[in-house]
Amino acid sequence: MITLAAVTRSYGQGADALLDVSLVVDKGEFVCLAGASGAGKSTLLRLLLREEVASSGQVLVNGTDLATLTGDARQAYRRTVGFVFQDFKLLPTRTVFENVAVVARAMGVPRAQQWRRASMLLQQVGLQHRMEAFPLQLSGGEQQRVAIARALMNAPAILLADEPTGNLDRALSLEVMDMFRDINASGTTVVMATHDHELITYVNCRVVQLHHGQVVDDRRLR
Amino acid sequence: MSARRREDTHAAGFLRYCLDEAYLSLTRRWRVAVLSTLMLAAAVLVVAAALVLSGVLGDVTTRMTEAAELSVYMSREASVAEREATAAATRADAAVAAAEVLDADQATARVTADFPDLAGVITALPERPFGAVIEVRLAATASETQVEALVARLRAIPAVDDVGYDREVLRRVLLTVTTVRRVVTTLALLLALAAFAAVAAVLRLGYYARRDEIDLLGLVGAPSRAISGPFVAEGLLQAAVGTTLALIALRVGTWMVWRGPAAAWGLAMQLPDVPFLTWQHMLTLATAALAAGALAGWIGSREISR
Numbered sequence: 001m002i003t004l005a006a007v008t009r010s011y012g013q014g015a016d017a018l019l020d021v022s023l024v025v026d027k028g029e030f031v032c033l034a035g036a037s038g039a040g041k042s043t044l045l046r047l048l049l050r051e052e053v054a055s056s057g058q059v060l061v062n063g064t065d066l067a068t069l070t071g072d073a074r075q076a077y078r079r080t081v082g083f084v085f086q087d088f089k090l091l092p093t094r095t096v097f098e099n100v101a102v103v104a105r106a107m108g109v110p111r112a113q114q115w116r117r118a119s120m121l122l123q124q125v126g127l128q129h130r131m132e133a134f135p136l137q138l139s140g141g142e143q144q145r146v147a148i149a150r151a152l153m154n155a156p157a158i159l160l161a162d163e164p165t166g167n168l169d170r171a172l173s174l175e176v177m178d179m180f181r182d183i184n185a186s187g188t189t190v191v192m193a194t195h196d197h198e199l200i201t202y203v204n205c206r207v208v209q210l211h212h213g214q215v216v217d218d219r220r221l222r
Numbered sequence: 223m224s225a226r227r228r229e230d231t232h233a234a235g236f237l238r239y240c241l242d243e244a245y246l247s248l249t250r251r252w253r254v255a256v257l258s259t260l261m262l263a264a265a266v267l268v269v270a271a272a273l274v275l276s277g278v279l280g281d282v283t284t285r286m287t288e289a290a291e292l293s294v295y296m297s298r299e300a301s302v303a304e305r306e307a308t309a310a311a312t313r314a315d316a317a318v319a320a321a322e323v324l325d326a327d328q329a330t331a332r333v334t335a336d337f338p339d340l341a342g343v344i345t346a347l348p349e350r351p352f353g354a355v356i357e358v359r360l361a362a363t364a365s366e367t368q369v370e371a372l373v374a375r376l377r378a379i380p381a382v383d384d385v386g387y388d389r390e391v392l393r394r395v396l397l398t399v400t401t402v403r404r405v406v407t408t409l410a411l412l413l414a415l416a417a418f419a420a421v422a423a424v425l426r427l428g429y430y431a432r433r434d435e436i437d438l439l440g441l442v443g444a445p446s447r448a449i450s451g452p453f454v455a456e457g458l459l460q461a462a463v464g465t466t467l468a469l470i471a472l473r474v475g476t477w478m479v480w481r482g483p484a485a486a487w488g489l490a491m492q493l494p495d496v497p498f499l500t501w502q503h504m505l506t507l508a509t510a511a512l513a514a515g516a517l518a519g520w521i522g523s524r525e526i527s528r
Binding site for chain 2: 109
């Protein structure tokens, strides 16, 4: 499903965020990108979101070279991928429902249809009763659950998450991990960046260890 | 539900999204939005006023051109036959719409009627001071070359003393009218450009106010039209409100001017009642304003998405 072939992402002389990374992720896998800050985890996710382009090598998703996608083709691809950000990226002036349905609304999807899908997702993350609340009225854990619901709005085949528990305490982090496991169990491929080894152990995923932009270890737990 | 129907539903939903977002953006920054809309209204008002003024001046010059007359002064010694022959030759000319012969008595009567102060002097003279006069009304289609050729031919007739034709005055009036039209048009275009820049600047401010949201929309896969659409709608809304305000202001303004300071002038020029734009002009103006508003929004959003 996802193939990285000798991918290097360089930001200038001697500043390689990723260096000759090759990786294959199969459909339905749960992959944790582990490593310290600056290891290249977020860069790899940005390449998978087609927010950046590899300096050399290829990033293929379902056989499509992401470097060839521009304009509306790139946007259409992004709609097939869910992304959960560390800082949630919720819009403070919009309600929970509007945040979850942000793309559907921009696409002109009828409101009733948006409402049905958002309700279902918010029910999954236990926030159906907060649909009309604003993000600032929610706790950090609730905000991240809204962000997860938003990422799932288009029923993505791939869910990318960049340190999704970075701003949460332990209990909330485990709660979020449970959600990710459920999402993965329903067939969605999950690629999550984290530096938290306890969480990696908790979700029991495939671990790709990055160090200074290179894959130094790739193994499945148990 | 057919695919076509689903597509239509999405189009309607998208339109609603654009209008909702545009309205929200305008109301969030209502002070700036009001200022730019007023500026746009002022630009449309000046352009519309220029069109009205141009129409009025056009009417005036048409009337002056239509009223432009040649006066053929026959010598006092000219016989009736010579006078009638000259009149017949004049009527036969393609540049002439009509020609009226006034004998010496009628010519004298007309002068005393037009200049009552001179009546006493004229009647005190031992003999009539004027010969017969042929008053010629030129055809609306007559070119200046045709008229000049006619004047030359008439002057060559021995029984004709002189030919009066106020073409210099008319030429000056036309030149003045043309200059006024050009100045007003230039001013209107400059103001329209300024208004366009103001609307574009307001839309840019709108982007900065919504930057986080627009960046997020990009990251989660919203199509480019979902980003540019609300900006275009914002430009359209401002243009629609601005144009409506401008047309109302112009209607009230022309009515007040025509009923007040310009009333006497209008009567003297035999101009129709309160002048205003034709439907075609209004439609063109509104279309141009809406297109400019949409263009300002589109250009702004293109710069943003770069």
